[in-house]
Amino acid sequence: MASIVEVELQEALKLPGCPLCRLEHLAERTYCTWFLLENYYSPPTLETLARGGLCRLHAWRMAKLAGQRLAATYDVLVREAGEKVRRALALTEASLPGRRSTRRWQASLVRILRRKEACPVCTASARRAELGARHLVESLEQEAGREEYARSDGLCWEHLLEACRVAGPPVAGFLLNDMLRRLGALEAALAEYFRKSDYRFAHEPKGREQTAYLDAVELFSGPVDRVGGVMVPGRARLADGAAGVDRGS
Numbered sequence: 001m002a003s004i005v006e007v008e009l010q011e012a013l014k015l016p017g018c019p020l021c022r023l024e025h026l027a028e029r030t031y032c033t034w035f036l037l038e039n040y041y042s043p044p045t046l047e048t049l050a051r052g053g054l055c056r057l058h059a060w061r062m063a064k065l066a067g068q069r070l071a072a073t074y075d076v077l078v079r080e081a082g083e084k085v086r087r088a089l090a091l092t093e094a095s096l097p098g099r100r101s102t103r104r105w106q107a108s109l110v111r112i113l114r115r116k117e118a119c120p121v122c123t124a125s126a127r128r129a130e131l132g133a134r135h136l137v138e139s140l141e142q143e144a145g146r147e148e149y150a151r152s153d154g155l156c157w158e159h160l161l162e163a164c165r166v167a168g169p170p171v172a173g174f175l176l177n178d179m180l181r182r183l184g185a186l187e188a189a190l191a192e193y194f195r196k197s198d199y200r201f202a203h204e205p206k207g208r209e210q211t212a213y214l215d216a217v218e219l220f221s222g223p224v225d226r227v228g229g230v231m232v233p234g235r236a237r238l239a240d241g242a243a244g245v246d247r248g249s
Contacts, residue, residue, distance in 0.1 A: 005131045009139075012132075013152040017223045019136070020129045020159035027128035028058070031121050032065055041072045045120075049073070050080040052117030062121075088112045133162045140171045154182055156222045186215055 002010075008026055012019035039045040054062060063070055088109050095105040117123075139145030155163060160179055164172045189212035196204055 003135075005128065006135050009132050009135050013148055017153055017218065018156040018159055019152060020132045020162065021156055021222045023128045023132040024125035027125040028121055031124045032062060035062065036066050036069065040066060040069050041076075046073065046076050048117060048120050049077055052115040052119065053077065055119035055122055058119055058121040084112055129159060129162060130166075133159065134166050137163055137167045137171050140167070140174055146174055150178060154178060156218065157220050158222060182219075186212060186219065189215070 005023070008023055009019060012022040015022060035045065053059070066073075091105065091108055091112065095101065136149070140149060155175070160175060163175055167175065189209045192207075192209040193212050195201055196206065196209065
């Protein structure tokens with residue numbers, strides 16, 4: 001029986017954009033949903049956040065989604081932070097002059113104040129992408145899997161690296177050859193854009209080459225939706241967003 005991640009991957013391959021970016025988005029959405037419903041004041045979640053906290057992107061996304069419910073979360077985090085600062089201040093006031101002792105004090109200060117864990121939303125999405133990459137690599141060992149992948153939008157650069165990290169030479173070779181094919185198509189589209197930018201050909205109808213630069217942005221940086229920085233839904237939607245069009249998810 002297929003796992004949840006395998007089912008998600010099979011569906012993601014049929015949709016626009018990098019399939020592993022889409023899996024990351026699903027993991028983010030799942031985490032945020034459960035955080036808002038049950039976990040925004042649960043002790044395990046608060047302990048995790050106190051050790052690290054949310055990254056900038058997910059902190060502001062959560063603030064947008066949760067609204068004033070975050071007051072309860074940050075009430076705890078602010079008090080925890082106050083304790084850390086008091087410990088750091090006590091260490092500072094007790095520090096001795098001298099170069100060697102100053103270096104030791106600086107290292108101790110950093111240990112007290114630094115975040116000891118990564119953003120839990122980033123961690124959840126990275127784990128989902130890693131699992132997805134392993135399932136993808138397994139599927140690419142079969143001809144049917146390679147045909148399905150070739151019909152998809154393929155991986156972004158970051159997730160190509162993730163897949164190659166866990167692939168053997170045959171699958172890595174397939175992925176790299178596939179990327180060369182996609183890069184060639186993108187290079188041709190950009191060349192067509194520049195050709196039609198020439199006054200001699202400016203009268204020709206404009207086509208997909210006009211948003212080829214967005215395809216390149218998505219390839220190297222992954223897709224980002226304009227609403228709350230949400231990952232996915234792919235280059236066609238991003239191009240629509242540039243024109244002010246919203247066709248829904």
